[in-house]
Amino acid sequence: MNMNQIIQQLKKSRRVLLATHIHPDGDAIGSLLALGLALEEGLKKKVQLYNESVLPAVYHFLPSIHRIKNEPGDINAYDTAVILDCSDLQRVGKAAEAISRIPTVINVDHHATNTRFGNYQFIDPRASATTEILHRLLREMEMPITCAMAYAIYTGIMADTGSFRFSNTTPEAFKICHEMVCQGADPHKVAHHVYETTSLKRIKLLNMLYDTIEVSENGRLSIMTLTQNMLHATGTSITDVNGLINYARRIENVKVAALLYERAGSRQMQRQRSSVFHVSLRSDGSVDVANLAAVFGGGGHRSAAGFDVHSSLLDLKNELYSMAGHL
Template structure:
């Protein structure tokens, strides 16, 4: 499969690269690294993500090339969709991306639906950036500092600084190789984890006040709304990482972050558009939960989107707590 993908990439003349909405470090890192790969082959490349790039990742080389608008998709002969378990994770332009003649699906999520004409999916990879690095090696290409920084950042963020269960030996080996190619680990860590704006601190305070705990103590819910963003002068990307505070509460097995999206639906029944991020302490497979709502992800980190009222959505999430209790007793 990799040989077929490599051959097609070498023959491609105009490629669109896309990653999932509300991108994390792996989505952004793999997008940028793959862009460098294709441009080294003489391909015209456009980078697309419908969401704003979180401030902590704006230090990455060429990150300003990522466009929020998809123009003239019919001119591309290839689409490379990165870090998406399903094509719909691209967002509102998913159908137009899927209509490009050849779609290449590169991902590591266990819930991947194997969409596209070509798939390079490895659920044992620590990050999509690991798969990109293996692709680069198979193609015999050089890794410059810009590509190395993107790959290193993707692996660092998706393994939670090597704390999550997806951390493997390959993650350390690749990051060591990226440091040898010019990556400064302290500089990357300073950007990704080191500083917060005053607005984000205020948003964190509101988010912490919103935390609710299920009766059995196994489930926590944190909520961030458009009103909170307006009050603190922050953007949707400033919610990145907030869920970790809810996940670290003693006895909590699963944390849910309810994030009201910018394109919320204003209707008389108060239904709006939300994204729900799920995090597990390792005892519960949240990818299975998310897939039941049309989402996906990893066993320890997953998510889904839903149109609902906030009270209705909370009732749905609280309904998961009994299943979490049963799962924990089984363990």
């Protein structure tokens, strides 16, 4: 990584596309907003903020959230793309192949499993969040941090550290968040929207998910299953699922929790019929789930990772249960 090369590329760019992973979390959204506002307001660049997915309602309070569009615009118009919080370019979704043709691609991330794609990389697995890396970049550029940018950075770090509860919480994370509060980010406002506001539909979905929880014989693996039928029955979407896997992780003696999500467009699940699943993994910290996800072609962090797989529900569960004996 050469931070100076990245800074020089951003300064000489004219039109920049910023993109992050599908089904974005607080760090992904905060990264888009923080860097997007900095490039537009500080460097006067023409910027498009892009994410394929519907944004979770809990983050709608963030200033300038309306700037994030679900279409990338004219790919041929950009001279630079910055891909944020993605371990692999494919994580941005259907526009990945088109984005790869943009002349300069900059990869900013904190996942240890990052594939090092792009012309320039700024990757630090020791960072608590991608927003922490961006704070470092903006400080190096001597870019003033506005109140709106402070909200984005604070929210990103808070979300990826689980409100400062996860093992990736570092002194630097607290230091940056203190600075963001001094710049105008209100911790109570952020916590209220992200953690204390929910919908009746989401509560009904949680009740249905509770009924699917299974635990391995040794008690170290818990599994939750989410089907498209459950989303339809409750009138919810995948954005409403964010954080619900933690209920399965908190079960006594459980070391790893898995949420098996049936992707939209898959055939309706039956006992011996295959579907496409996204499997989210969460660890209590004692197991590196990034290594488990890598077995299936996925990746992530030590305590949070995931992968996609084409399988029947029964076969997928059996494969996960066979791994439980090694936890």
